[in-house]
Amino acid sequence: MSSKNGVPFRQKLVGAWNYGAKCPYAMDADSATIHETDNDASANNEVSYMIGNTDQVSYHVAIDENEAVQGIPFNRNTWNAGDGGSGHGNRKSISFEICRNYNQSQGTNITGTQLEQYKKAKANAIKVIAQIMLEQGIPANTSTVKSHYDRSGKNCPSKMRNDGQWIAFRDAVIKEYNRLKGGGSSSSGGMKPNPKPLKDGKIGDTVKVYNALYRDSLGAVKSTAKRGKQGKIKRIVGNSKKYLVEDWGWAHPNDIQLVKRASSGSTSKPSNSKTKTVTIDKLNVYTSQSLSSPIVKTASGYRILKKGTKVKVTATANNGQSVHGSKNWSEVDGWGWVPSVYLK
Ligand SMILES: [Zn+2]
Helix, strand or coil: CEEECCEEEEECCCCHHHHHHHCCCECCCCEEEEEECCCCCCHHHHHHHHHHCCCCCCCCEEECCCCEEECCCCCECCCCCCCCCCCHHHHHEEEEEECCCCCHHHCCCCCHHHHHHHHHHHHHHHHHHHHHHHHCCCCCCCCCEEEHHHHHCCCCCHHHHHCCCHHHHHHHHHHHHHHHHCCCCCCCCCCCCCCCCCCCCCCCCEEEECCCEECCCCCCCEECCCCCCEEEEEEECCCCCCEEECCCEEECHHHEEEEECCCCCCEECCCCCEEEEECCCEEECECCCCCCCCECECCCCECEEECCCEEEEEEEECCCCCECCECCEEEECCCEEEEHHHEC
16 A cells, blocks of 8 residues: 555546546646535545546545545646636646535534544645645645635635634645655655756656666655666656656656656657557557566556557657567557557
């Protein structure tokens, strides 16, 4: 089980089929937007509901008294803030829903067990929001930690606002961020912060490992064995440790520095990604353009596509390992690479 600053954390990400409704735009966030759900659902149920319907309503992470659950990748936008199609909250912020405030927006008071659940959810949220802002390279301050109300005037987070607690909550997130940044359990592990984190890395870029690499993109199993070594970025995903360096491990932007940009031409993003269909019974998705590279891991095993699966080609390369005479490879759904000959 992964965790964020001591709070259990897991992903239950929306399928690519529903990106159009939930997170149509790529995003490089510079702030956070904070909400309360105004109901009694758990974080798990809240996210299941959100990713399973096609309403244009979405958020990145829900937090309850037990855990935090992520429903949308941090590099995609969400429709959370009510500030319009190009609003800052909707297009440039990571959005958080704090669960279990019950029906506070209609003035219902909560006591006893319900109040305890809410208080714990709120305490967990302070830890999780601070940690995610740190990991995503977003400084926490009064200009970046915003409420739904700040974005568009809705009475949300409603219980905090009704209780006069929003400013105290915001300041607690900033204080926790500063504590983490000052040493705590930050990803720099006591080292001097990387002066040149790589925020805009591309596949094929040569990078130097400044600090640690991780076995998976959620940050499991940290290793500093490759510190100082140079290698190439093989894959980029939406998690906090977003860059796969060679087959060594996954790096946060703070863990690597750019040495040399990829030469253009070998890998390209299609101007509009094409939907294709898998033509063989089982198609492994690889971490790079080679049959000997690792197969992409998922929460429950390996990413292997069945015949007939529809995928979006998110990048192409023309210099991969030759398969049936073709060196063309396709990146599918932003996950990893398959020989293009197995798609039609
Ligand atoms: Zn809200």
